[in-house]
Amino acid sequence: MLLIPCPNCGPRDETEFHYGGQAHVAYPENPAELTDREWAEYLFYRDNTKGAFAERWLHSTGCRQWFNMLRDTVTYDIQAVYPMGQLRPATGPTAPTVTSPVSPEGAVK
Amino acid sequence: MADTAALENSKKIQTLRKSPASLLRTAFEAGSVAGTVELREVPFLTMAGLRVDPAGDAGQRLGALTGGLPSASGEVRGSGDTAVLWLGPAEFLLVAPAESHESLGGELPRTLIAALGDGQGQVVDLSANRTTLELSGPRASAVLEKGCALDLHPRVFQPGTALSTEIGGIPVVLWKTGDETYRIFPRASFAEFLGRWLLDAMREYASTEVP
Numbered sequence A: 001m002l003l004i005p006c007p008n009c010g011p012r013d014e015t016e017f018h019y020g021g022q023a024h025v026a027y028p029e030n031p032a033e034l035t036d037r038e039w040a041e042y043l044f045y046r047d048n049t050k051g052a053f054a055e056r057w058l059h060s061t062g063c064r065q066w067f068n069m070l071r072d073t074v075t076y077d078i079q080a081v082y083p084m085g086q087l088r089p090a091t092g093p094t095a096p097t098v099t100s101p102v103s104p105e106g107a108v109k
Numbered sequence B: 001m002a003d004t005a006a007l008e009n010s011k012k013i014q015t016l017r018k019s020p021a022s023l024l025r026t027a028f029e030a031g032s033v034a035g036t037v038e039l040r041e042v043p044f045l046t047m048a049g050l051r052v053d054p055a056g057d058a059g060q061r062l063g064a065l066t067g068g069l070p071s072a073s074g075e076v077r078g079s080g081d082t083a084v085l086w087l088g089p090a091e092f093l094l095v096a097p098a099e100s101h102e103s104l105g106g107e108l109p110r111t112l113i114a115a116l117g118d119g120q121g122q123v124v125d126l127s128a129n130r131t132t133l134e135l136s137g138p139r140a141s142a143v144l145e146k147g148c149a150l151d152l153h154p155r156v157f158q159p160g161t162a163l164s165t166e167i168g169g170i171p172v173v174l175w176k177t178g179d180e181t182y183r184i185f186p187r188a189s190f191a192e193f194l195g196r197w198l199l200d201a202m203r204e205y206a207s208t209e210v211p
């Protein structure tokens, strides 16, 4: 179970959310001028990124607000949560590079 | 404004209506363990959905009437017996006693609609949308913890806080009204399921504790 930090409500269980697919897919400037292929690509074709992926989420059981989230599709690490309409933040490293604190047992994580 | 005859007629009709969990009333009485955990329905509370920007003019006017609008998740504002629960940044749930409804001679939601005027926003009478189950007693939070993922520890979830979440897999608004008292607002169609789910979760407290 993912624990998703809603920007309004704080961390909540994944079951309270709806997934909204890839973020930042811009609506075409002139949809009438697109070929069928271009229109189909706008509607149905999405990236299948391995690593940091910007996606939309809806807190459907809570505040019912949409937000964007940068999530690593391999580690499920949530790297950033940011409002709709804001540009995607810089991709963080896939695995944290900061040295982890030493655990009480003395073993380095 | 309803005239007296219409109001009398409306009050007569009220005596015929059935609340969503009314068929469980005897089951709630039988399943309650006095002094440990008790469950009852508080039927027909007046509820209104408010959708308004709290910082805007219309929001200010509504807030002046309700005793303020909550500004963050969990917050409850209000005055007297009227409370306003935060549902979203621009969405609130007003809860008031049944008698506050205009069909019983009260002022709601008429005064709210008047206060909104032609300002940007929405006031909708939602009194029939949800019912209210009141769970109370020292074991109330233990019962809820069986099916609610929120941190219900009193250190985190304090009286006077309301959150929309899931209990037993169904969406509800959970409002902690006292140290050991919770009001749960399920939608009408979920009331029977949630009532039975809570009764099942309460059952163990009816038997003596195994040492």
Ligand SMILES: [Zn+2]
Pocket: A006, A007, A008, A009, A010, A059, A062, A063, A064, A065
């Ligand atoms: Zn939320």
